Amino acid sequence: MKKVMMGNHALSWGAQLGRAQVIAAYPITPQTQVVELLSEMCADKSLDAKFIKVESEHSAMAACIGASLAGARTFTATSAHGLALMHELLHWAAIGRLPVVMGNINRAMAPGWSIWSDQNDSLSQRDTGWMQYYCASNQEVLDTTIQAFKVSEALAVPGMIMLDAFTLSHTYEVVDIPEQDKVDSFLPPFQAKLRLSSDDPRAFGGLTSPEHYFELRYKQQKDMEKAPALVAETGKEYEKLFGRRLELIEAYRNEDAELLFVTSGTTGYTARVAVDALRKEGVKAGNLRIRLFRPFPFAELRKLVGRSGRRVAVVDRNLSFGHHGIFFQEVKSALYGHADGTAVFGYVSGLGGRDISLEHFKEIAADALKRRPPAEEIVWIGVRK
């Protein structure tokens, strides 16, 4: 069934089709529509779930953790300061190996208050052990949510799904809603690897000395390393049932490209428009939109960047202060030793929701084609200097 809906509602539909059983959420612009629709779905019983209307995001994640430990499929959504308030518990969910799935609307951090798109909120959580997906269309949001439940539960690793504030969360697009029984065949009920039960009483999360902590983290990393292959395989399975495949990295006209943009989120779609425009002007441009960011898709990126001699322009709508754009840092480090002769440059743009336009991409292209490597400074695009 096709329906015109906003990005936020695609998250709600994903949670509903995924048969989330416990939702604990707190409102924050621009996430509110996610939870409002889920509230309605719970009220009219189109979703059989308990909706805990918690009094803060910290309590939201705490409740999700408790519910997941009980063996229930759990979902929540937040943004920016809400995500930041959950920070302590993001560690808890990941290290606790609880497959909570969460939508995060990428919104700029304050002060001053901003409700517009910026990736610092989710990227500053990249070390917590959560999987991270960056989406660019409403259809992708819905499909990713359903697949995220499957991957997270198989690996016992929580996952968050990112939508750009307003440019994705509030944009209306046509979404093909899969049939529930087909989703059920793809995504069976949650079988927890470990769960709290009175039938077999155990203490979970007790004091862990240096004698034991290290092995637990080793296991956590090893399981997370299985994710790229599992996400790809799950994507293929989904395609068989629903006719749509999502890649770890969406490649556009990259094979013969001399200039590769590396982007994420809706910026990745503007990049495609830019690629077409640049090609018309004789520039062999291409785009790689990174969709799975954690765990980082090393093999996929190295394969797609491929031969040496290219110029790679990484566009970051984020910045790790005192360092560089975060996708730039990670792409450059992933390519080190694997793409000799490839020049990688980092562009920071669009912080606080400032538009990254077609003109900006042309500016980036012009710069990347003439900049002398190894240029390590931040190239600021669109700032009034």
Add this chain to the structure above:
Amino acid sequence: MKKEKTMKLTLPVEEYMNPGHLACQGCGATLAMRFVLKGLGPKTALCIPACCWAVIDGPFPYSSLEVSIFHCAFETAASSASGLKAGLEMVGDKDTTVVGWAGDGGTFDIGLQALSGAAERNEDIIYVCYDNEAYMNTGIQRSSATPYGAWTTTTPVKHFKNRPKKDINAIMAAHRIPYQATASIGYPEDLVKKVKKAKETKGTRFLHVYAPCPAGWKSRPEDTVKLGRLAVQTGLFPLFEMEYGEKCKLSIKVKERKPVADYVKLQGRFRHLKPEEIQIMQEEVDKRWERIVAQCGG
């Protein structure tokens, strides 16, 4: 010549705690747990945030309790319990009693928001605050449950705690939860009765359990139960129940309250108090007692 008779045990016999745990000698918090679990039985799951009980139970891979425990983040006893209860119900377990089990720090201070949220939503959980009147697990720092006059490491003798104890029961009454009660490890039969009553009630139930701490109070380990009784007999910790923030019922009508000085002299944390400071304590206790008695219908 003694008549052979049977031992008359006044509490349920079944134990849900094993020995070998890490509590200090004479620990009141451990007595609280032992008694509460006797009242709740095996189908119980505890959400325990950072507090003494996060450690007493034993480190991974051991546990000394016979019920499930979820060690949760410090602020989250009530929010974790809310989620755990919802999750258990969704997977088909409607019988397990979910308990938020926290110390005074994790209840009065850092956990207060989550507790207030859960109570306002009337989450179907039992919240037990075992109150040893300071952050004992981290080495005796003051909390808002520390009484006037007490020494702690952050309220040393020259700056002893100069603010009254936060009235957590008034806060919980303001949420109009179906059942709340105070209890003391000095009166275990009363405590177990209240636990059983809580178990049969739906919605948010709050138990404030007085749990002396020899290490933090600088009292003799053997005096723990005596202190649990004296606190009630002085009127310092009145035992009562409430439903929906009213219908207050006194559990033990103390006819002639003992002087607060009798209680204070057993604890090193009050040793520095001058007679006029003990008098301030006495007046505060008298006022609070009169208020509770009036609330409970005289």
Add this chain to the structure above:
Amino acid sequence: MSKKKTTEKIVLATERDFPIMPMSLGTMHHNRTGAWRNIRPVIDKENCIQCGICWKFCPDVSIYVENEYPVIDYVYCKGCGICAEECPSKCIAMVEEKK
């Protein structure tokens, strides 16, 4: 701990022996807290009135009932002295541990 009483330390040799998150695998029975004592309670059975108060107030679950009388479990008793203090017939003496 799953009701399985483990009396020896649990050894986890490699990462494969670990659960994916810290989850108890046994009880604390290996931790013989009787070693903490300086003084031990000794019950005078002759004067014991079988009231059960000592059993009731032991924080370490180290007083059990056998043939209708209380018995101290010296493997775990920490010597806190609550039982002696609370005994109404004063038939429990706290005696120095022999070194």
